[in-house]
Amino acid sequence: MRQNLTPDEALELLLTHAEPITELETVPLEAALGRVLGADLASQVDHPDCDNTAVDGYAARAADTQGATRERPVRLRLIGEAPAGRPFPARVGPGEAVAVYTGAPLPEGADAVVRVEETARDGDTVLLFAPASPKDIRPRAEDLEQGQVYLRKGEVLSPGKVGLAAAMGYPRLPVVRRPRVGLLVTGDEVVEPGEALPYGGVYNANRYSVGALVREAGGEVVYLGKAGDDREALKARLAAAGPLDLLLTSGGVSMGAYDLVRRLLEEEGRVHFWRVSIRPGGPLLFGEWRGVPLLGLPGNPVSSMVTFFLFGRPFLFRLLGRVDAPYRRVRAVAETPFKDAGARTAFWRGVLEYAPEAPGGFRVRSVGNQSSGVLRSMSEANALVVVPPGRRVGVGEVVEAIVLRPEL
Numbered sequence: 001m002r003q004n005l006t007p008d009e010a011l012e013l014l015l016t017h018a019e020p021i022t023e024l025e026t027v028p029l030e031a032a033l034g035r036v037l038g039a040d041l042a043s044q045v046d047h048p049d050c051d052n053t054a055v056d057g058y059a060a061r062a063a064d065t066q067g068a069t070r071e072r073p074v075r076l077r078l079i080g081e082a083p084a085g086r087p088f089p090a091r092v093g094p095g096e097a098v099a100v101y102t103g104a105p106l107p108e109g110a111d112a113v114v115r116v117e118e119t120a121r122d123g124d125t126v127l128l129f130a131p132a133s134p135k136d137i138r139p140r141a142e143d144l145e146q147g148q149v150y151l152r153k154g155e156v157l158s159p160g161k162v163g164l165a166a167a168m169g170y171p172r173l174p175v176v177r178r179p180r181v182g183l184l185v186t187g188d189e190v191v192e193p194g195e196a197l198p199y200g201g202v203y204n205a206n207r208y209s210v211g212a213l214v215r216e217a218g219g220e221v222v223y224l225g226k227a228g229d230d231r232e233a234l235k236a237r238l239a240a241a242g243p244l245d246l247l248l249t250s251g252g253v254s255m256g257a258y259d260l261v262r263r264l265l266e267e268e269g270r271v272h273f274w275r276v277s278i279r280p281g282g283p284l285l286f287g288e289w290r291g292v293p294l295l296g297l298p299g300n301p302v303s304s305m306v307t308f309f310l311f312g313r314p315f316l317f318r319l320l321g322r323v324d325a326p327y328r329r330v331r332a333v334a335e336t337p338f339k340d341a342g343a344r345t346a347f348w349r350g351v352l353e354y355a356p357e358a359p360g361g362f363r364v365r366s367v368g369n370q371s372s373g374v375l376r377s378m379s380e381a382n383a384l385v386v387v388p389p390g391r392r393v394g395v396g397e398v399v400e401a402i403v404l405r406p407e408l
């Protein structure tokens with residue numbers, strides 16, 4: 001077992017135990033948002049599939065319309081119309097025009113379009129006040145070329161990518177199976193919201209906060225319930241879990257006599273590392289239980305969320321084969337001081353705001369109370385300010401911040 005790792009060492013070691021999931025599922029487009037694409041996708045079609053018009057107007061031969069102005073309109077003979085999806089059945093000859101509507105295939109023989117605003121109708125005659133131009137034609141395959149790969153394995157399906165997959169002709173998409181993440185809480189004092197709170201009790205916040213972070217990172221939560229501070233109960237819960245890709249526990253990893261997750265792994269499983277030089281979350285544990293990687297999150301509500309975000313989230317990204325980074329880092333100007341955490345790296349909760357005039361383009365202030373028991377701070381924070389060992393940050397200094405909330 002290794003102890004007192006730096007955050008970078010801990011993350012590196014952790015990721016060596018993350019085996020990317022190879023099983024794929026097929027989901028309909030409506031269910032694809034946020035899923036990770038399991039294969040490269042090539043377009044099944046050209047889009048557009050033929051030259052078409054980008055405007056409502058008239059298609060004609062450019063050569064016939066040269067020099068047209070309001071004072072000296074060019075007159076063409078209207079021979080029919082082509083709404084979108086209904087190609088014009090004949091050829092446009094010299095001196096002729098066809099009424100076209102946005103998206104309609106360009107009629108054969110025509111090589112230019114004039115916008116309807118630049119025209120007037122006089123029975124079967126169209127008056128053009130400007131020359132027809134090829135600029136308003138969208139060439140075949142301008143967007144997508146059949147056989148070209150536009151979406152790649154490991155990409156997360158955003159609204160734009162779901163739309164693109166539809167445009168390429170796919171009704172269903174191959175996606176990576178969601179990692180099954182077991183979540184177990186420990187502590188005799190922990191009770192479910194809705195129950196009466198006994199003296200010294202605390203509502204089970206970690207089940208819901210960490211569970212939400214797991215889902216946000218693309219995992220599926222398998223809640224394993226609460227094990228009291230009792231080893232046999234804990235083992236029974238773990239045994240009932242079914243197949244899992246990652247086990248998370250909350251609590252029971254620090255120094256107390258009741259810190260049973262750590263002892264259980266030490267005696268009957270494996271511990272890869274225990275304790276990382278960070279605040280909050282120093283007692284973080286990583287090991288293995290019956291072949292399943294186990295991340296033992298410290299029980300303090302802030303610590304369990306922060307350590308999941310910094311370590312559990314990158315682990316899930318690796319399992320999912322995601323090609324995007326698990327979090328974004330920005331530079332920001334400190335609006336409040338941030339204290340040091342001695343020889344540890346601090347990840348203090350901050351409120352980050354867009355500030356185009358500031359170096360880095362952001363400013364950040366502390367949420368105030370940085371105690372690991374103050375969960376209010378996580379509800380307010382949208383970033384973690386990184387303070388390297390032994391360094392404190394004064395007002396006006398530039399710091400690095402990890403973005404917690406995707407909407408920022």
Ligand SMILES: Nc1nc2c(c(=O)[nH]1)N[C@H]1C(S)=C(S)[C@@H](COP(=O)(O)OP(=O)(O)OC[C@H]3O[C@@H](n4cnc5c(N)ncnc54)[C@H](O)[C@@H]3O)O[C@H]1N2
Binds near residue numbers: 187259
């Ligand atoms: N002598 C030492 N004591 C402690 C140390 C240390 O180094 N030496 N480290 C402290 C740090 S840092 C942390 S973090 C905690 C971590 O302790 P555990 O992981 O063993 O967690 P617990 O003791 O079980 O709980 C800590 C705290 O969090 C509350 N909690 C637990 N589970 C939940 C939950 N599901 N929902 C809401 N709140 C929860 C629990 O009631 C405790 O107040 O250890 C320090 N001690």
Ligand code: MOO
Binds near residue numbers: 278280283300303373
């Ligand atoms: O580091 Mo503990 O995680 O402060 O509360």
